[in-house]
Amino acid sequence: xxxxxxFTMIKPDAVQNGHMGNIINDILKAGFSIxxxxxxxxxxxxxxxxxxxxxxxxFYGELVEYMTSGTIVAxxxxxxxxxxxxxxxxxxxxxxEAAEGTIRKNYAESKAKNAVHGSDSDENAAIEGAFHxxxxxxH
Ligand code: IDP
Ligand code: MG
Numbered sequence: 001x002x003x004x005x006x007f008t009m010i011k012p013d014a015v016q017n018g019h020m021g022n023i024i025n026d027i028l029k030a031g032f033s034i035x036x037x038x039x040x041x042x043x044x045x046x047x048x049x050x051x052x053x054x055x056x057x058x059f060y061g062e063l064v065e066y067m068t069s070g071t072i073v074a075x076x077x078x079x080x081x082x083x084x085x086x087x088x089x090x091x092x093x094x095x096x097e098a099a100e101g102t103i104r105k106n107y108a109e110s111k112a113k114n115a116v117h118g119s120d121s122d123e124n125a126a127i128e129g130a131f132h133x134x135x136x137x138x139h
Contacts, residue, residue, distance in 0.1 A: 005035065006082040006119045007128040012070030013113035020073060023116065026103055030089050032077040036129070036138045041071050050131060059112065066112060074132040083125055086118045 010023050028034075042050070047067040054060050079085050091102025095114060098105040108115035119125035129138070 003122045003125070004080055004082050005076055005078050005122075005129065006086045006125045007117075007132070008075050008077055008086065008119075009117040010073040010075075011113065011115055011117060012066065012072060013109045014107050014115040015071050015073065017107070017109070019107040019115065023103055023107060024073075026089070026106075027075075027077065030079075030085070032079045032082070032086070034075055035078050036074075036076040036133045038074045038132065038137070039071060040074055040132075042068050044068050046131075050128070062112060076129045076133060076138055083119055083122055087120070090116050090118045 008027070010020055014020060014023060044064060047064045048055075051060065051063055051067070054063060057063075077086060089103060091098030091104040093104075093114060094111040095104045095108035096111070098108070103116050104114050119128050
């Protein structure tokens, strides 16, 4: 059964381009509540570990470099059917293919610099949330 939490990051391009406030506003307007939030920067080791599932993909090096290039916002979000609902809100990986009104359509630069992360399963939402937040930081 679907759980009610997902994990997101507002990625370096979106922070640098000044979209952080609008993206948080869109998330709240869509009915998500914020259980934890952190303005932070990933180390190379953290980015490599977070994206380890993509280690064999040709864009892995580029992805790690990009994700460590600036500050991000990491957050745990809550809503009914959170994982799927948030993937719907952010849209396709490539903003050129993302539906009108989605966060990636509105704010992403490219398929690589695509503004936001959203967990793809309940299992990964729990793993990714725990990667960034201790239990005491989740409210
Ligand atoms: P997702 O974020 O929509 O789940 P994934 O396929 O899991 O997409 O890829 C993880 C991240 O890797 C993407 O969000 C994007 O930043 C980056 N990425 C995915 N595909 C490409 C690509 O073809 N070129 C460069 N970067 C990519
Ligand atoms: Mg993914």
